[in-house]
Each structure stands twice: as structure tokens, then as C-alpha cells.
Amino acid sequence: MTFSGSYRAGDVSFLLKPIGVEPILDLDEKERLIQSGRRHYSEMLSPESLPSPAYLALFRDAFAANRQRMARDCLRLAALIAARRDGAITLVSLARAGTPVGVILGHLLRRVFGRECSHYSVSIIRDRGVDEVALRHILRQGHSAESIVFIDGWTGKGVISRELRQAVDGFNARHRSAVDGGLYVLCDLAGTAACAASGDDYLIPSSILNATVSGLVSRSVLNQAIGPDDFHGCVYYEQFAAHDQSRQFADGLVGDAVALAAAEGVPAAQALDARAAATTSAAYMAQAQRRYGIDDVNLVKPGIGEATRVLLRRVPQRLIVRDAGAPDVAHLCLLAAEKSIPLTIDATLPYQAAALIRSAVDG
Known part of the structure; x- marks a missing residue:
């Protein structure tokens, strides 16, 4: 059905x-x-x-x-x-x-x-x-x-x-x-x-x-x-x-x-550099794991969409934003404040936001 x-x-x-x-x-x-x-x-x-x-x-x-x-x-x-x-x-x-x-x-x-x-x-x-x-x-x-x-x-x-x-x-x-x-x-x-x-x-x-x-x-x-x-x-x-x-x-x-x-009219297709995006993604994942001491890559969630999912239905360890005053992350900052989730400002973040899931192994 x-x-x-x-x-x-x-x-x-x-x-x-x-x-x-x-x-x-x-x-x-x-x-x-x-x-x-x-x-x-x-x-x-x-x-x-x-x-x-x-x-x-x-x-x-x-x-x-x-x-x-x-x-x-x-x-x-x-x-x-x-x-x-x-x-x-x-x-x-x-x-x-x-x-x-x-x-x-x-x-x-x-x-x-x-x-x-x-x-x-x-x-x-x-x-x-x-x-x-x-x-x-x-x-x-x-x-x-x-x-x-x-x-x-x-x-x-x-x-x-x-x-x-x-x-x-x-x-x-x-x-x-x-x-x-x-x-x-x-x-x-x-x-x-x-x-x-x-x-x-x-x-x-x-x-x-x-x-x-x-x-x-x-x-x-x-x-x-x-x-x-x-x-x-x-x-x-x-x-x-x-x-x-x-x-x-x-x-x-x-x-x-x-x-x-x-x-x-229909907007022209943009030329997207997938290889550059993949390189940026891999570099950020490795950097985040080193910086925050994370062994499991599944606990790192880059981008506004993924960060939102974490704050709505997982146990967040930290919210990271590039600019806390940016309108696109206002909902994330509100959720973090409501749930007492630590907020880190990182001006070098290649995305507007990222979220870390708290390790259950570490307590």
C-alpha cells in the first residue's frame, strides 16, 4: 500500500x-x-x-x-x-x-x-x-x-x-x-x-x-x-x-x-567543483576529529542541514558556527541555548555550521 x-x-x-x-x-x-x-x-x-x-x-x-x-x-x-x-x-x-x-x-x-x-x-x-x-x-x-x-x-x-x-x-x-x-x-x-x-x-x-x-x-x-x-x-x-x-x-x-x-527564464547551471568540495570536506573532517578528540567520524556533522538534525534528535556535544550573527544559523543558536549546548565560534569553518554528537563511550 x-x-x-x-x-x-x-x-x-x-x-x-x-x-x-x-x-x-x-x-x-x-x-x-x-x-x-x-x-x-x-x-x-x-x-x-x-x-x-x-x-x-x-x-x-x-x-x-x-x-x-x-x-x-x-x-x-x-x-x-x-x-x-x-x-x-x-x-x-x-x-x-x-x-x-x-x-x-x-x-x-x-x-x-x-x-x-x-x-x-x-x-x-x-x-x-x-x-x-x-x-x-x-x-x-x-x-x-x-x-x-x-x-x-x-x-x-x-x-x-x-x-x-x-x-x-x-x-x-x-x-x-x-x-x-x-x-x-x-x-x-x-x-x-x-x-x-x-x-x-x-x-x-x-x-x-x-x-x-x-x-x-x-x-x-x-x-x-x-x-x-x-x-x-x-x-x-x-x-x-x-x-x-x-x-x-x-x-x-x-x-x-x-x-x-x-x-x-531558467537560470543557467553553475559550474561546481566537486573535487574541491570533496577535498575541503575530507580536510575539515580530519581537522575536527583532531581538534575535538573524536575517534568516530560519524559523530561529526558538517553543514546547516546536518547540524540541525543533530540538535533536533541526537545528543549534541557542541555546536560550531562561523558567524553567530548570521541569520542562517539563528535557529541553531536558539536550539543550542534552549538545550544548554556549548557554542564555538570558528571563523575558519568552511561551512556556516557544524555539530558534534556527544560520545556515549566517553560518558
């Missing part, structure tokens, strides 16, 4: 199985379980709550400030996709950060570029790969392997883009298919995406919120409730419906992008 969450039926088909999951209330215990290897992060969910009025105000400020930039990048990415695919296009967004981007791109490909376009949202999990039940379902619907384009919001240090490529390569070998495992994103900080609209670390407004900007769907889950023929799981937060921003957010960005295309 597929469903569209709080989006319109034509916006997206979530290839996820709605299940009940008892949230892990003790985040310190959750970190100990993950970092000790006793539980995989995909088996557990942190409690999800509605944003505070102050935090929601920051989301609205970020949307107002960055909506034109995001709209332009969505338009640019849609143009790149249209140029690289012939015929019908099958967008496959990675739940859940990729879902709002996929919804927007689907509308732009149809309305601005006149292309036939379908959109599915599927699960990918670090160290577990992409949901192959979902991929097989997409191919059974009559979509060609060559039409598939994987979508996400951004890359941080490139873990998911590498996971995706490896998983799809394995899928193709087993099923004799030709799915392109490259990832298409709005901003590529790691230099690992197949295609990106930008290489800059800027605040993508949808990264600030969780379910209420992603169709009321949780992060994907892979636990004992998921059988071999099931899609990966999720929780559907129907109780948040009155506070949902998902349609309003996507519709606003689509309207902005369509207006930009009419007024200015």
Missing part, C-alpha cells in the same frame, strides 16, 4: 509502511545503544514534538529570507534533470529530507518543462542501503530504470550519496537493471552528488522542521515490524495535522519558481 501523507495524492507516493513505534525518551540511552552497536539507529525514533512559537517564528523568517534562493535552485535542478533524462521522469526522493524537494521538482518538471513526471519517496538507511522492495515496486509500475532520478536536499559529508550508489550497484547486479545510483541535490557540500544546483552551505528552510514540512511522516524505520516483503517503516503523525506546513511550503516554492521562470 502506498500513501501520500499530508500531500496531495499526485504530489508523492510514500513507499513506506506506517507502523507504531514507541519513541526512545532517554536520548542518552539511545546514543549508548547506537554507539555501542547494540541497536542500529534505524530501529529507534526520538520523540517528535511541535516546534515552539519562537522556533516556528525562526522557520518563517528563514522561509521569507531564503525562499527565492531555494526556488531558483529548485528550478536550476529541475532544468538539469530535464536535460539529463529523455521521456518520462521518475523522481525517487530519499525520505524524508528529499521529499519536499521532490514534490517541488515534480511540479516544475511538469509545469515549466512540460515533462511527464512521477514522484515516489523511499527509505535509505546508513549501513542498510536503499529499500529494494520499494525499488522493485517502482519498476513493476512500468517506470523504466533509466527514468529514475534520486533526490535529496543536500549532502553533508557524503555518507548517504555513497551508500546509495553502492546499494543501487548491488541492486542492478542482482536484477539486471540499469538504475542510475547518482544523487541529485540542492547543495552538495561533500562533492559526492551526481548533480547539484549549488555547492554553498545555506539554510534550506525545510531543514528546520521535521514531520510538519515533510508530509507528517517520520524518519524511516527498519526494525522487527518490517517483513522481507514490506517497505521500510515510518510513523505518520496525524495528530500534527493542524500545524502542518508541508503543502503550504511546497506550493509557495513552486509558485516562486514558476514566477522566476516566467520573469527571468
Whole structure:
């Protein structure tokens, strides 16, 4: 069974199985379980709550400030996709950060570029790969392997883009298919995406919120409730419906992008130096590990999007920002203050923000 969450039926088909999951209330215990290897992060969910009025105000400020930039990048990415695919296009967004981007791109490909376009949202999990039940379902619907384009919001240090490529390569070998495992994103900080609209670390407004900007769907889950023929799981937060921003957010960005295309034409693709981005990423990861005494690279999360995830659902050890007065990091500084997380200002930081997860081994 597929469903569209709080989006319109034509916006997206979530290839996820709605299940009940008892949230892990003790985040310190959750970190100990993950970092000790006793539980995989995909088996557990942190409690999800509605944003505070102050935090929601920051989301609205970020949307107002960055909506034109995001709209332009969505338009640019849609143009790149249209140029690289012939015929019908099958967008496959990675739940859940990729879902709002996929919804927007689907509308732009149809309305601005006149292309036939379908959109599915599927699960990918670090160290577990992409949901192959979902991929097989997409191919059974009559979509060609060559039409598939994987979508996400951004890359941080490139873990998911590498996971995706490896998983799809394995899928193709087993099923004799030709799915392109490259990832298409709005901003590529790691230099690992197949295609990106930008290489800059800027605040993508949808990264600030969780379910209420992603169709009321949780992060994907892979636990004992998921059988071999099931899609990966999720929780559907129907109780948040009155506070949902998902349609309003996507519709606003689509309207902005369509207006930009009419007024200015489609923006030209930017030349992105993926090799330079990858070099910067590797150098920063090594420097951060040395400076802060971190053995596990998974505890370092570069970029605004990744830092936001850490402060919302992990146990942060430190927030690092390049400029604490920059509007793009205001929500991070608020979260750090609310949670009494140490804040470090580093003018040499190659990104606007980074976050460190506290080591459960060190206590």
C-alpha cells in the first residue's frame, strides 16, 4: 500500500509502511545503544514534538529570507534533470529530507518543462542501503530504470550519496537493471552528488522542521515490524495535522519558481567543483576529529542541514558556527541555548555550521 501523507495524492507516493513505534525518551540511552552497536539507529525514533512559537517564528523568517534562493535552485535542478533524462521522469526522493524537494521538482518538471513526471519517496538507511522492495515496486509500475532520478536536499559529508550508489550497484547486479545510483541535490557540500544546483552551505528552510514540512511522516524505520516483503517503516503523525506546513511550503516554492521562470527564464547551471568540495570536506573532517578528540567520524556533522538534525534528535556535544550573527544559523543558536549546548565560534569553518554528537563511550 502506498500513501501520500499530508500531500496531495499526485504530489508523492510514500513507499513506506506506517507502523507504531514507541519513541526512545532517554536520548542518552539511545546514543549508548547506537554507539555501542547494540541497536542500529534505524530501529529507534526520538520523540517528535511541535516546534515552539519562537522556533516556528525562526522557520518563517528563514522561509521569507531564503525562499527565492531555494526556488531558483529548485528550478536550476529541475532544468538539469530535464536535460539529463529523455521521456518520462521518475523522481525517487530519499525520505524524508528529499521529499519536499521532490514534490517541488515534480511540479516544475511538469509545469515549466512540460515533462511527464512521477514522484515516489523511499527509505535509505546508513549501513542498510536503499529499500529494494520499494525499488522493485517502482519498476513493476512500468517506470523504466533509466527514468529514475534520486533526490535529496543536500549532502553533508557524503555518507548517504555513497551508500546509495553502492546499494543501487548491488541492486542492478542482482536484477539486471540499469538504475542510475547518482544523487541529485540542492547543495552538495561533500562533492559526492551526481548533480547539484549549488555547492554553498545555506539554510534550506525545510531543514528546520521535521514531520510538519515533510508530509507528517517520520524518519524511516527498519526494525522487527518490517517483513522481507514490506517497505521500510515510518510513523505518520496525524495528530500534527493542524500545524502542518508541508503543502503550504511546497506550493509557495513552486509558485516562486514558476514566477522566476516566467520573469527571468531558467537560470543557467553553475559550474561546481566537486573535487574541491570533496577535498575541503575530507580536510575539515580530519581537522575536527583532531581538534575535538573524536575517534568516530560519524559523530561529526558538517553543514546547516546536518547540524540541525543533530540538535533536533541526537545528543549534541557542541555546536560550531562561523558567524553567530548570521541569520542562517539563528535557529541553531536558539536550539543550542534552549538545550544548554556549548557554542564555538570558528571563523575558519568552511561551512556556516557544524555539530558534534556527544560520545556515549566517553560518558
